[in-house]
Amino acid sequence: MDQSGLDDRTRALNAAHRRATEFLGTLDDRPVWPRAALDEMLTAFGGPLPAAGTDPAQVIDEMAEHAEPGLVAIPGGRFFGFVIGATHPAALAADWLVSAWDQNSGSSTLTPATVAMERVAGGWMLELFGLPSSASVGFVTGGQLANFTCLATARHAVMARAGWDIAERGVRDAPPLRFVVGADRHGSIDRAARFLGIGRAELTVVDSDDQGRMRPDALERALGDGEGPLIVCLQAGEVHTGAFDDFRALIPLAKQHGAWVHVDGAFGLWAAASEDLRRLTTGMEQADSWATDAHKTLNVPYDCGMAIVRDPADSIAAFRTGGDYLIYSGLDPWDVTPELSRRARGVPAWAALRSLGRSGVAGLIDRLHENAVAMAAGLASIEEIEILNEVDYTQVMFRAGSDAATRALGEAILIDGTAAVTGAEWRGRASLRCSMSSWATTPGDIELTVAAIRRLVAI
The missing domain is CATH 1.20.1340 (dopa decarboxylase, N-terminal domain)
Incomplete structure (x- = not known):
């Protein structure tokens, strides 16, 4: 040059x-x-x-x-819309270097430095989550692709157990697959299923309780109605209420029927890093795959999701590609995800984890929960506001009297500009959803937001 x-x-x-x-x-x-x-x-x-x-x-x-x-x-302290974290300083700076280095990070032979950081970051996450240290961690674009990657691996594995090789024979004439989901699952589960050729009419939907947690008795009934290859999808962190499925009860039930159990934990898996909140995830380590997203709770830049699979051999069977010009070295990123060429998206996750350490990650999770509790308390002090969920984790859902008043309040909040919350619907009623995801949120941000909502509902 x-x-x-x-x-x-x-x-x-x-x-x-x-x-x-x-x-x-x-x-x-x-x-x-x-x-x-x-x-x-x-x-x-x-x-x-x-x-x-x-x-x-x-x-x-x-x-x-x-x-x-x-x-x-979004990187500030008063963006509470959707479930989107801010950007931790170390992760932001690392992401700039990722672009400057411009490493094609599918192969450890081609780019050993970035693949090493991703592998270490994956190991640290497994440690934080209490998951098997031998599991594979594939870095993908986000929670959607993490769910897809895990479920594609699951389908390949349960079909293989039934004597059917999808890689060789495809899905035509394959044994019928039972795909079991909760009534309050995230839409990315249905979308991943659609990518895999599984339509809505083929889903077995299990009832949930008033917080969106799958009911064990309903799962037991659903599993008793059939046989054959089986995938059961559970949830760590319902996107409206923040509720967690009861893994201690549900996973053994599913395993009794030979199911592959997948946990969608886009933001909820991180609760396992907190001593106080770990109880929400107890038992999830018995699943077969887990999906999560670092640009949510870990606060790294877009994009950075993780597809975690208990047995790396299952990931390799589903995703390893051919090509006599490619170099294989055992377990590379392109062995466990759908991509060959990609940026080193796991490097900012390594930087964030290295900067925070175990205690810093735990402190971040605890602080997000404390902010949610404080926001709920502040909103509950406003006469016109009703809190709709049990604030077990980082989500606060509320409404203002009627559907029309709630929607009007949501629009007014965005126009006002003090904070951002997003609208939703829960059990047939309009609601507003406030997600605590940002490391930058302070008690002062909570106070400013509550004061703005108090002022807006009085107009």
Whole structure:
């Protein structure tokens, strides 16, 4: 590369650093929700492709300037929408290096440094979660792909036990698969099933209680109605209430029928890292696969999900590819996930875990729960507000009298800009959902948010 190219790169990186620092410096004061809609952003960034090029540093400056009103303050302390964490400082900086290094991290032979960090990070997570140290940990884009990866592995494994090789014979004429899910499962389970050719009509849906936990008696009845290859999906952290399935009761029931048990723990698996909250996950270690997501509770940048499988041989059987030009070294990232080429998305997770340590991760989880309890208490002190869930973990769900009042309040909160919460529906009633996921949230952020909601419901 000639000197001009090096200079362009340096100036562009300097511009990016300056603009990123400026954005992060606005988080305490800027409206949390964006102030521009998609059409405005399309106009700002659109137009014909320029005939001539533009200086790289100028491109970065223009990009940041145009994007400003369309950005969400997700990395701040008052974004409570969906279940999205902020970005831990070490993870953010590590992610910048990942892009600069530009390592294709599917193979340990090709990129030993990044694969080593991912493997170590995976081992640390298994330790935190209390899962078998021999399990495989595949880094994928998020909770959706983590569920898909685990369930594709599960299908391959249960079919193999039934004497059917999917890799060789496909799914046509395969033994019927029983796919058992809870009534309050996350939509990513259904979507993963659809990717695998399993339609909604083929799901066996098991009733849940008022918090969304699968009922053991209902599972027992459901499993007694059939035989053959069986997958049972359980949940660590219902996305509205934060409730956890009773793994101690449910997993033995499923295992009695020869099931592969999968746990969707996109944000809930992390409860196992807390001494006080670990009780919520007791028994989940007896499952066969687990899905989680580091850009939620661990607060690393997008994208970073983890597909965890008890026996790596099952992952390899489902995902190892061919190609005489590829180099195999035992257990590489491309052996346990659907991807060959990809960025080193597990490196920011390594950095966050290395920075926090065991006590720091536990403290983060405890703090998120404490924030949820404080938010629920603050909201409950407002006469017009009803808390709808037991705040066992990090989710707070509430409403304001009627469906219309609740939806109006949700819109008003976003327009006000003090905080961001997102709407939902629970048991046929409109609700608002407040997720505590950010390391940056302080008691002051809780107080500001409660005060804003108190003011808005009085209007």
